Amino acid sequence: MIGALTLLLVFQLIGEALARGLGMPIPGPVIGMGLMFLALVLRKGPNDELRGTATGILQHLSLLFVPAGTGVMLHFQRLADEWLPLTVALVLSTLLSIAVSALLLNTLARRTKSKGEQA
C-alpha cells in the first residue's frame, strides 16, 4: 500500500511541477492522472497493489469533499441574500446538463454500435 501511495504522490508531484513550470491552466493532479494513464498503457495495466490501493481510495472519494464542503459556513450571509437565483440556476443547470449529455451520448453511441454491427 505504501508503494502504491508513493507512486500516486510521485505522479501528482510531476503533474504539479509541469503545471507550474509550463504555466498550464490545468491543475497538477489532472496532469498526473493523464501521465499515470499513459504509464498504465505502456506497462499493460497496474499491479495488484496499485489496483487495490486505488480501489480503496476511490470507494470513499466522497469523504475527501467533506472538509471543503464544510466551508459553506463562511458564506451564510451571501447565500441568505442570493439563495433564490443561485439555487434555481444550480439545480436546473445541473439536471439539464445531465439530461442533454445522457440523451446525446445514448443516441450517438447507439448509432456507432449499429454501424459497427453492419460492417
Add this chain to the structure above:
Amino acid sequence: MRPALGEIWVYLSATPLLGLTLTLLAYQGAFWLYRRANHHPLLNPVMIAVTALVLVLTLTDTPYQTYFDGAQFVHFLLGPATVALAIPLYAQWERLRGMLLPLLVTLAVGSLTAAISAVGIAALLGASRESVMSLAPKSVTMPIAMGVAERLGGLPSLTAVLVMSTGIVGAVGARYVYQLLRIDDHAVRGFAIGIASHGIGTARAFQVSEQAGAFAALAMGLNGLLTAVSLPWILPWLESLLG
C-alpha cells in the same frame, strides 16, 4: 486536581486531531446511514456529513479555519485520489476507445450546457456578478473550479460550496433523470453524471458500478481540462450577450 471540561476543550480544539477526527466520525455516521438506506441518493453522505459538521462547529463556536487545520489532511488526499482515477479509466479503455468520437462530442455539448445555463439563469434572476462568476465553473472538479473562478473574478471559497452543491444535486437527481428518459446503459449514465457533477457524481457512480464510475471519471477529467481552457474565453462573450 482534574482540569475542568472547558480547559480540555480549549486544548483539544487547538490541535489538528479534533478537526480530523470529527471529519471521519461525521463521514462514518453519514455513510452508515447511507448504506442502511440501500445507497438511496437522497441520503448523500457528503451532504449529511457536511450538515452535521456545520451544526457542531456552529454550536461550539469553532471557526472554520480551526477545523480546517485538522481536516486539511483529508482534503490533501484529493490530489492522489485524482491521480488514482487513471486505474479504473485504464480498466475501461477498450470500451472507451470504441466510442471516443461520441464521447468527445457529448463532452463539448454537455460542458457548454452546464456553464451557459448556470450563468444565464443566475444572471437573469439577478444574482451579483461575483456570485455568477463563482457559479460558472460549478460542474468541474473542485481544484480546477476554484482556479477558474479566481481568474474570472469570482470567489474561490464560494465556488467550493457551489461545486459541492452541484455534486450533491447531480448525485441525488441523476437517477430520476435517467428513469424519466429511460437511459439504462451504465457507460452513458456515468459519463453524463461525470460531466455535470464531477467528483461527487463520480463517487456516486462508483457506488452504482465500476463501469459507471470509470466513465464518470473520464468525463470529470476531460470536462476539467475543457472548462479550464474554454471558460475564460466564453464568459466575456456571454456577459456582453446578457448585457
